[in-house]
Amino acid sequence: MKTMKYTRGEFVRMGGAAALGLAIPDAAEALKAPAPQEGTQDGRADLVVINARVYTVDDRMPRAEAFAVKHGRFIAVGSTGDVRNLAGRGTQVIDAERMTVVPGFIDTHIHPQGVSDLLNANCDVRTIAEIKEVLRKRAAETPPGYWVEGFKYDDTKVKDANGQFRRINRWDLDEAVPNHPVRVSHRGGHIAWFNSKALEMARVTRDIKDPPGGRFDRRADGELTGLVEERATRVFSGVGKQVEVTRAHRQAGVKFASEMMTAGGLTTVGDGGVSPDAAMAYQDAFAAGEMRYRVYLHYGAANLEALKAAGIYTGFGHDWIRFGMIKYSADGSMSGRTARLSQPYVGRPSDYGILTMTEEEIRDGVEAAHRNGYQIEIHANGDVTIDLVLKAYERAHQLWPRAGGAFARHQIEHSTVMNPDLLRRMAAVGVVPSMFTTYVYYHGEKWAEYGEDRMRSMFAARSFLDHGIKVSAGSDYVPGPFEPLMGLQSMVTRKDYTGKVWGENQRVTVDEALRISTIHGAYGSFEEDVKGSITAGKLADFVILGQDPHDVDPDQILKIPVVRTVVGGKTMHPIERV
Numbered sequence: 215m216k217t218m219k220y221t222r223g224e225f226v227r228m229g230g231a232a233a234l235g236l237a238i239p240d241a242a243e244a245l246k247a248p249a250p251q252e253g254t255q256d257g258r259a260d261l262v263v264i265n266a267r268v269y270t271v272d273d274r275m276p277r278a279e280a281f282a283v284k285h286g287r288f289i290a291v292g293s294t295g296d297v298r299n300l301a302g303r304g305t306q307v308i309d310a311e312r313m314t315v316v317p318g319f320i321d322t323h324i325h326p327q328g329v330s331d332l333l334n335a336n337c338d339v340r341t342i343a344e345i346k347e348v349l350r351k352r353a354a355e356t357p358p359g360y361w362v363e364g365f366k367y368d369d370t371k372v373k374d375a376n377g378q379f380r381r382i383n384r385w386d387l388d389e390a391v392p393n394h395p396v397r398v399s400h401r402g403g404h405i406a407w408f409n410s411k412a413l414e415m416a417r418v419t420r421d422i423k424d425p426p427g428g429r430f431d432r433r434a435d436g437e438l439t440g441l442v443e444e445r446a447t448r449v450f451s452g453v454g455k456q457v458e459v460t461r462a463h464r465q466a467g468v469k470f471a472s473e474m475m476t477a478g479g480l481t482t483v484g485d486g487g488v489s490p491d492a493a494m495a496y497q498d499a500f501a502a503g504e505m506r507y508r509v510y511l512h513y514g515a516a517n518l519e520a521l522k523a524a525g526i527y528t529g530f531g532h533d534w535i536r537f538g539m540i541k542y543s544a545d546g547s548m549s550g551r552t553a554r555l556s557q558p559y560v561g562r563p564s565d566y567g568i569l570t571m572t573e574e575e576i577r578d579g580v581e582a583a584h585r586n587g588y589q590i591e592i593h594a595n596g597d598v599t600i601d602l603v604l605k606a607y608e609r610a611h612q613l614w615p616r617a618g619g620a621f622a623r624h625q626i627e628h629s630t631v632m633n634p635d636l637l638r639r640m641a642a643v644g645v646v647p648s649m650f651t652t653y654v655y656y657h658g659e660k661w662a663e664y665g666e667d668r669m670r671s672m673f674a675a676r677s678f679l680d681h682g683i684k685v686s687a688g689s690d691y692v693p694g695p696f697e698p699l700m701g702l703q704s705m706v707t708r709k710d711y712t713g714k715v716w717g718e719n720q721r722v723t724v725d726e727a728l729r730i731s732t733i734h735g736a737y738g739s740f741e742e743d744v745k746g747s748i749t750a751g752k753l754a755d756f757v758i759l760g761q762d763p764h765d766v767d768p769d770q771i772l773k774i775p776v777v778r779t780v781v782g783g784k785t786m787h788p789i790e791r792v
C-alpha cells in the first residue's frame with residue numbers, strides 16, 4: 215500500500231480548512247495553544263480516524279491512512295502521524311486497525327419511506343403456502359371491507375406445493391382470504407395480483423378491455439388470472455377501504471428505513487417518489503433526531519404547479535433534506551418484465567412491453583419542468599422509452615438552454631437497455647443514468663426473458679463510463695435489494711446468485727464501482743463539491759468496512775461487514791444507545 219507522507223505545512227494547506235472558513239484559521243497557532251478545558255473549542259478535531267486503508271475517491275489523493283473531522287466535515291486527510299496531531303482532549307479517536315474506509319454510499323433512486331415495511335404483509339418468502347399464511351394472518355386483524363396488502367412478492371422465486379416455480383393467481387389468494395379485497399404487489403411495483411373479492415368490488419369481469427398502457431392477464435380460455443399490469447391497476451383506486459396511514463406512521467417509516475439502510479452503508483438516498491406527506495415525514499423524523507441519513511427528494515410531477523407557486527426549485531433545502539427533481543414514469547419495469555423494448559421478450563414474440571406515457575406526454579412534461587428551471591427524472595427502462603426521453607431532453611436543451619450552456623443534469627431511471635446511439639446522445643446532452651446495481655446478481659432468473667445477447671447492453675456500467683457518462687447507483691428498493699456491497703459485487707462480477715455470468719463485457723473494476731456508488735451520485739444532485747469523496751472541506755460521510763473489497767474474492771464482496779456508518783461526523787450505525 216502506498217502511504218502519502220506530508221510535512222506539517224503541506225498537510226495544513228492540503229486540509230484547506232482555512233480556505234473553507236472552518237475552525238482551524240491557523241493550525242500552527244492552534245497547536246501552540248493551551249490544552250482545551252472542555253470539548254474541542256480550540257480548533258482540535260471532533261473526530262479522527264487513524265490506521266485505516268482509506269479509498270478517498272478523490273483523484274488528487276486516492277489513498278490515505280487517516281483523516282480528521284470537525285463540525286461535521288472532513289478538515290484534513292493524510293497520514294496517521296499527521297492526523298493524530300489534530301486530536302486533543304475531547305477528540306473521539308477511532309483506530310481503524312487497518313480496516314477499509316470508503317466515502318458514504320449514495321443511492322440515487324430508491325423508495326425508502328418505510329411505511330410498507332411497517333404496515334403491509336411481507337411476501338418476500340419462497341413458497342405459495344407461506345404467502346397464504348402471511349395474508350391469512352393479516353386478514354385476521356383487518357376489519358371487513360378493508361384491503362389486505364401484500365408487498366415484496368417476487369413471482370420467479372416462489373414454489374408451489376409440488377416444489378415447482380409458478381406465479382400466484384386469484385384462486386390462491388381466494389383460498390387464503392375470501393372475504394377481504396387482496397392486492398399482492400410485485401416487488402417491482404408495476405404489477406399486482408388481486409383476489410376475486412377485489413375484482414368483484416372493482417366490477418372487473420372477463421369482459422373488461424385492456425386500457426392504454428395497461429393489461430389484464432388471462433388464461434387461454436379468457437378467464438382473468440388476477441394479475442393486473444401497469445395502468446390497468448388504476449381501476450382499483452377508490453375501491454374498498456384503506457387502513458389510514460397517519461403522519462406518525464410515516465415518521466416511523468423514515469426512522470425504520472434510515473436505520474435499515476445506514477446499516478448497509480448508505481449515507482444519502484434519493485427518494486424516487488415523494489408526495490407532500492412524505493416530505494413532511496422526512497422533516498418530522500429529522501426534527502425528532504430520528505433520520506440517520508441525507509435525502510434528495512424527487513417529487514411526483516403532480517406537484518409541479520404547487521412547487522412553482524411556493525417558489526421551490528431544485529437545490530432548495532439543506533444538507534440533510536434537499537429538493538430535488540420532478541419525476542415522471544414512462545414505461546414498465548425490468549423485474550416485472552414490462553419495460554418497452556424494440557425487440558420482443560424471449561419466448562413471447564408479440565410482447566414488446568408497455569409504454570406508460572405517450573411521446574407527446576413525455577415531451578410536454580419535460581418542457582413544463584425544464585422551462586421552469588427544474589431538474590427532471592424520468593423512469594425509462596427499455597430502449598424505445600429511453601429514445602423518447604432523450605428526444606425530449608435534447609429538445610429542451612436546444613430550445614431553452616441553461617445559463618452558460620450547462621447541462622441540466624436531467625436523469626433517466628433506470629436507463630437499462632442501451633445501444634450505441636443512445637449512449638452517444640446521452641453523453642452529448644449530459645444525462646445522468648441512475649442504474650440498477652443489484653439487479654444482475656439478485657434477479658438472475660429473469661434475465662433469460664431478455665436474453666444473453668441483450669444483457670450485453672443492459673445495466674451498461676462499462677459503456678456508460680467509456681462514454682464519459684456519470685452513471686450513478688440506484689437500487690430502486692423495494693424492487694431491488696438496496697445493499698451497496700451487493701451492488702458493488704454485481705457490477706464487478708456480472709454474476710447472478712447462481713454464479714451465471716450475464717454480459718461480462720459490462721464489468722467494471724472495484725474502484726469504478728465505488729466511484730459510481732459515491733461521487734457520481736453526488737454529481738447527480740449538484741453536490742459533487744459537498745460530498746461523494748473523502749476530501750477536506752466535504753461533509754464527513756464515510757463507511758468502515760470489515761474487509762477490503764479490492765482484496766476479497768469478488769464473489770464475496772456482498773458479505774463484507776459494514777462495521778460503522780458515519781454521517782456528518784456522527785456514527786449512525788451501529789446505533790449508539792445511551
Ligand SMILES: [Zn+2]
Binds near residue numbers: 323324325486690
Ligand atoms: Zn423507482
